[in-house]
Amino acid sequence: MTSLHASDVSLSLSGQHILRSVSLSVQKGTVLGLIGPNGAGKSTLLRLLAGLKMPDAGELRLGDQNLFAAPAHWRARQIAFMPQEVVRPPPMTVRHVAALGRLAHGESGGVAYTHPKVTEALQKTGLSESADRPAHRLSGGELARLALCRMLCVDAPILLADEPVAALDPAHALMVMSLFRQAARMDGKTVVIVLHDLALAARFCDKLVLMQNGAVRAHGEPEQVLAEPLVRDVYHVSTQRIGRVPVPWDLCS
Numbered sequence: 001m002t003s004l005h006a007s008d009v010s011l012s013l014s015g016q017h018i019l020r021s022v023s024l025s026v027q028k029g030t031v032l033g034l035i036g037p038n039g040a041g042k043s044t045l046l047r048l049l050a051g052l053k054m055p056d057a058g059e060l061r062l063g064d065q066n067l068f069a070a071p072a073h074w075r076a077r078q079i080a081f082m083p084q085e086v087v088r089p090p091p092m093t094v095r096h097v098a099a100l101g102r103l104a105h106g107e108s109g110g111v112a113y114t115h116p117k118v119t120e121a122l123q124k125t126g127l128s129e130s131a132d133r134p135a136h137r138l139s140g141g142e143l144a145r146l147a148l149c150r151m152l153c154v155d156a157p158i159l160l161a162d163e164p165v166a167a168l169d170p171a172h173a174l175m176v177m178s179l180f181r182q183a184a185r186m187d188g189k190t191v192v193i194v195l196h197d198l199a200l201a202a203r204f205c206d207k208l209v210l211m212q213n214g215a216v217r218a219h220g221e222p223e224q225v226l227a228e229p230l231v232r233d234v235y236h237v238s239t240q241r242i243g244r245v246p247v248p249w250d251l252c253s
């Protein structure tokens, strides 16, 4: 049930084609990286996969269930979504903000606040010691980890995260990418992550979808998708390899 599929999905906004016949599948227990240049359509596609926006054409399915035919409260328990823009929360403790993730299960107040999933998510995101701090005073990177923590508190089988490591230092970025991989491998979650860091994409994702101008330019194993000619053509950069991991090196004219 927890595989996620987009079939021939298209969307126009303000008269512009934003997504053009996009198809992809993500299997349970795998991490899919969604990569591509700024404006390629990654966030828009992720919002569609989360059921937050309907396509003009095409179909989105969770297993064999049409995403938009299912009730919203069912979707809220199946899919946890971390948006690109992390909003500074009102004056509440870190644990209170994390516990908002339990609203998907109709849980609030003390039930949510003391839920074992909240304690576990705080620990996994390195926020246990900050649990009683005011969340609105956190740094940008700490806020990003809190958004991730709240997403984990939902305990949904599908995790969709839009640039979850963009604001993180290298240690926390590695920790979060390991966390996603572990969620897929150990807990059988279905994970889709929007990423700009090609090295992290190569190392931690099972499959990559490379988007360009609202369409899928390439999809498959990281080594195929991150082949030098393709990266050069789409991103206009050359790469140097550290082992099998490509690192953007120079701008190409």
Ligand SMILES: Nc1ncnc2c1ncn2[C@@H]1O[C@H](COP(=O)(O)OP(=O)(O)OP(=O)(O)O)[C@@H](O)[C@H]1O
Pocket: 013, 014, 016, 018, 036, 037, 038, 039, 040, 041, 042, 043, 044, 045
């Ligand atoms: N409401 C809207 N109306 C018109 N155009 C929009 C709207 N929302 C997004 N777009 C356009 O759709 C395109 C894709 O945006 P999207 O945010 O999905 O790209 P992205 O690949 O996530 O980019 P980035 O890497 O910069 O975050 C962009 O050109 C953007 O300007």
